[in-house]
Amino acid sequence: MQFQVRGLGPLAAGLLALLLVPAASAGELDQARIARPASAQGLTLGKSVEMPANPVLDMVETGDLSPIDDFHPETDRWTARTNRIRITPFVGVWFFSRELDIRHDVCMGVRLNWEVPGFIGIRLDFGVVPEYSRLEVKNGTSSGYLQGTVANFNLSLGIFNPELSIEGLAFWAGFGLGLWYYSYDEDDIFGSTTGVNGEFNDTNIGGNIFLELDYKITDIFHVSLGLREHIIYAEHTNDGRFYEFNDVEQSFNGEDRNDGIIDELAVVTELTLNFSVLF
Numbered sequence: 001m002q003f004q005v006r007g008l009g010p011l012a013a014g015l016l017a018l019l020l021v022p023a024a025s026a027g028e029l030d031q032a033r034i035a036r037p038a039s040a041q042g043l044t045l046g047k048s049v050e051m052p053a054n055p056v057l058d059m060v061e062t063g064d065l066s067p068i069d070d071f072h073p074e075t076d077r078w079t080a081r082t083n084r085i086r087i088t089p090f091v092g093v094w095f096f097s098r099e100l101d102i103r104h105d106v107c108m109g110v111r112l113n114w115e116v117p118g119f120i121g122i123r124l125d126f127g128v129v130p131e132y133s134r135l136e137v138k139n140g141t142s143s144g145y146l147q148g149t150v151a152n153f154n155l156s157l158g159i160f161n162p163e164l165s166i167e168g169l170a171f172w173a174g175f176g177l178g179l180w181y182y183s184y185d186e187d188d189i190f191g192s193t194t195g196v197n198g199e200f201n202d203t204n205i206g207g208n209i210f211l212e213l214d215y216k217i218t219d220i221f222h223v224s225l226g227l228r229e230h231i232i233y234a235e236h237t238n239d240g241r242f243y244e245f246n247d248v249e250q251s252f253n254g255e256d257r258n259d260g261i262i263d264e265l266a267v268v269t270e271l272t273l274n275f276s277v278l279f
Contacts, residue, residue: 085279086113086121090226092272094129094150099237099258099266101136102150102182105129109152111274119160121172127152127270135184137198137243137250146198146243148184152230152268154208172212172224180204180232180268184243200243206232212274222276230268238264 088111096102109127116122134145156176164171184200210228217223236242237258241250258264 083117084113084115086115086222086276087111087279088113088125088224088274088276090125090127090272090274092127092226092270094127095269095271097267100232100234100268103134103136103145105133107152107270107272113158113276115160115278119162121158121160121174123154123156123158123174123176125154125156127154133184135182135200135243137189137245138241139190139194139196139245142190144189144198146184146186146189146200148182148186148200150183151181152178153181154178156208156210158210158212168216170214170216172214173210175207175209178206178208178230178232180206180230180234196245198243198245199247202236202242204232204234204236206230208270210270214274214276220278222274222278224274224276226270226272226274228270228272230270232266232268233264234258234266235264237266 089109090111091106091108093104094107095104107127107129109125111123111125113124114122128149128151130149131147133148133150135148137144137146154176155178156174158172158174161171161173180203182200182202182204184198187197188195189198190196208228208230210226212224212226214222214224239251240257243250258266
């Protein structure tokens with residue numbers, strides 16, 4: 001005995017199918033579309049056959065359920081332009097390790113960055129403590145200070161990390177090579193009655209690693225905080241006294257006065273406040 005249900009239109013059939021078919025995820029729906037036999041498209045062995053439509057697959061738009069590509073709000077800022085030039089005046093503090101005998105002091109300088117696609121910045125910077133830097137010297141049991149200049153030149157590679165940044169705040173890290181220059185020259189350093197004139201001039205090479213947090217005020221104006229650790233190959237620090245008094249070398253050869261972890265290495269910690277203009 002056969003029963004035929006009459007009067008059910010396509011809409012009622014679709015609702016009945018929805019009630020009977022369990023809920024499917026977007027991934028399952030896409031897989032179902034892919035797995036749908038070619039005969040559902042009306043093709044089978046060269047014959048055109050009309051197949052009933054699947055009401056679930058045809059009524060759900062799965063394109064909108066596809067995964068959305070990750071997008072970081074800072075990424076476009078650094079890659080939208082082929083190249084960017086950044087000019088950065090800065091002020092900061094240099095903390096010299098004990099081996100160098102240089103007092104901690106305020107530094108100033110300027111940095112030139114060339115930022116290229118791929119989150120990379122090539123940095124050339126110059127910092128200096130001009131004229132008022134002080135180098136501790138000894139004359140017997142008396143201590144004094146030679147005034148002069150200490151300067152630093154650096155070539156560094158910076159890498160921007162979008163994963164550690166948020167909108168408007170960028171995180172940079174990198175490393176580089178540097179050159180340190182010392183120029184101290186002062187008369188009567190222990191008082192006018194002693195007539196002792198001091199002098200010290202030298203150059204050291206070193207390397208550095210740095211971190212920087214850069215805040216975007218506008219697209220072309222940024223401020224940032226920087227932390228950099230310089231490791232200097234300062235071979236003169238192994239001498240007892242490496243300066244000259246009245247053109248006479250004060251060094252005591254054979255006396256190892258560098259108390260660092262590794263002889264002839266010294267450290268300078270740098271903290272800076274940076275003001276940048278980008279082009």
